[in-house]
Amino acid sequence: MPKTSPAPAAPRIATCECGGLRLTVTAPPVHVHGCTCTRCQRSTGSVMKLSAWFPETGVRIDGPFTTWHFAGNDNPALTACFCPTCGGGRFFRTGDYLRGCIGIGVGSFADPSFPAPDHIHWWPDRPHWLGTPLGPELLEGN
Numbered sequence: 818m819p820k821t822s823p824a825p826a827a828p829r830i831a832t833c834e835c836g837g838l839r840l841t842v843t844a845p846p847v848h849v850h851g852c853t854c855t856r857c858q859r860s861t862g863s864v865m866k867l868s869a870w871f872p873e874t875g876v877r878i879d880g881p882f883t884t885w886h887f888a889g890n891d892n893p894a895l896t897a898c899f900c901p902t903c904g905g906g907r908f909f910r911t912g913d914y915l916r917g918c919i920g921i922g923v924g925s926f927a928d929p930s931f932p933a934p935d936h937i938h939w940w941p942d943r944p945h946w947l948g949t950p951l952g953p954e955l956l957e958g959n
């Protein structure tokens with residue numbers, strides 16, 4: 818009996834706010850997580866960073882981007898990349914963390930049907946008014 822291969826996933830497209838940076842993803846996410854640590858609050862300007870991780874081979878990057886390397890001990894290999902014009906479209910090159918993957922901010926997909934996070938890191942650092950979501954596991958740290 819011939820082996821059937823899975824249907825190719827429809828491409829998902831993430832863009833920055835001005836549209837200059839565009840990431841086209843043809844693979845399903847291998848991991849989706851949120852983080853409410855104070856560092857992620859600073860990097861997003863919001864209450865939670867929500868990231869989806871894809872195999873590098875399933876991501877095409879079009880448009881210019883600037884990189885920034887966090888110089889601390891926490892995930893030192895992680896490099897943030899974002900649109901030099903509007904600062905949006907943030908994605909991450911991973912180094913040792915989920916090697917071979919690119920992390921993309923879920924909000925850049927502007928897709929309400931995007932898969933929910935598996936878990937949320939640093940839940941105790943969330944803003945006091947943020948309610949408990951149903952579904953994701955809530956972790957006290959990494």
Ligand SMILES: [Zn+2]
Nearest residue numbers: 833835900903
């Ligand atoms: Zn932009």
Ligand SMILES: [Zn+2]
Nearest residue numbers: 852853854857
């Ligand atoms: Zn965080």
